[in-house]
Amino acid sequence: MGKYSGKNAVITGGGSGMGFAMAKLLVDGGGRVVITGRSQTTLDAARERLGTNAVTVRGDVSALADLDVLADRVRDELGTVHALFVNAGIATLTPFESTTEEVYDELFAVNVKGAYFTVQKLAPLLSDGAGVVLTTSVANVMGIPESSVYAAGKAALRSLARSLSRELLPRGIRVNAVSPGPVDTGILDRAMTEEAAAQFKAQLIADNPMQRFGTPEEIARAASFLAFDATYTTGAELAVDGGATQL
Template identity: 75%
Template sequence: MTTNEGKVNVGRYSGKNVVITGGGSGIGFATAKLLVDGGASVVITGRSQATLDDALARLGTGAVAVRGDVSSLTDLDSLAERVKGELGTVEALFVNAGIAPLTPFESTTEEAYDQVFAINVKGAFFTVQKLAPLLTDGAGVVLTTSVANVAGILETSVYAASKAALRSLARTFSRELLPRGVRVNALSPGPIDTGILEGSISAEEAAQFKEERVVLNPMHRFGTPEEVAVAAAFLAFDATYTAGAEFTVDGGVTQL
């Protein structure tokens, strides 16, 4: 973000309360930073206390971290209680926590399959369910999907299916929550350099995967977490006549 952009953003989100799951790194952290810099009060979550501590050191006093696993309903109940105590009500919920392991079709285990769906789908569903009572009228909910849900990318079948489920939830959640004026939309990132691949596969495999994605991308590059954060904030706060939609941030790879 340039200095001028930062000046424009100052105070834009003052008085807004936000919850971001998976907010300690990558897209979640970039979104938290954008909103905190704009004056919002943000609760971030994650499974690693060290990652959350590092994020808080960079976010400053506008953020609070709650350690927990979104696949655990006990942890989500604790999160809801903490958010109620810290913020009271919530204007925006960014359901971003997820994992993205490569799962070759022939060798995918039941354990690997269950873990992806427990975190990416079950976790997202119950995050919204548990925090819905705290959402204000007119609040925005954003679910992180992926371009993998519309593209047949090798070794992503389980991950892609989990993100397709989130795309569906964006529609059905919208029907459930629109009577309260709560908008639910999906944010679909393409190849974004968040470091998540390096955390799940070898450096060599990650480098090869990235090279393949760059070649296929019309912009011939990976996007940045900050570019996705701008889209997340737009859906959460500015897209007031948009519900059940999926907004793609992918360098044009699924469109061109």
């Protein structure tokens, strides 16, 4: 019997990076997971690595119709959900002066609207006492250049961790947030040029008290703690950032 035997979880953005690490931790511990993502190729690769205890559902969290499909599939595959990891997000970094309306709208549609309605659509399936974990970012408390819209969206998620905690507390459902510092998941390489990404990552390492990136597995363990073990904690944000926001 593994630590997560008999536990069911849903992870948005679970095909790669921190979301995949969360899924692997749970599956390796005997749990069952439904993971989502926008790329079928990425989901197929994740399903191959995770095995039969993982179900994949392709969809865009910013599209409510896709979230309805997800909720129906989760109901069919899992029934009751013990943990919901609201992890799907994008990180488009642009200077304030050149940020476009399209970039602004996409960031808020995925990172904020998507998170809000993910919880709303799946809340009826959450068991009493379930744990919800939102993925925020150290950017919500730090003035990081070229991240104003991204940071504002993550600050909105921090607020949601508090307000949704109150909304769901009558059912004993806890809502918390995990706030990663620099974690090299490849998202920076996709969002920036190779040279810009290398420079940005070097600066992040130099500025971090622990002088390194975190690993997706370290974030996964923290998120799992909030979802399953922190039974007297709700509305909180746990910084997993090498001390970046604390020292």
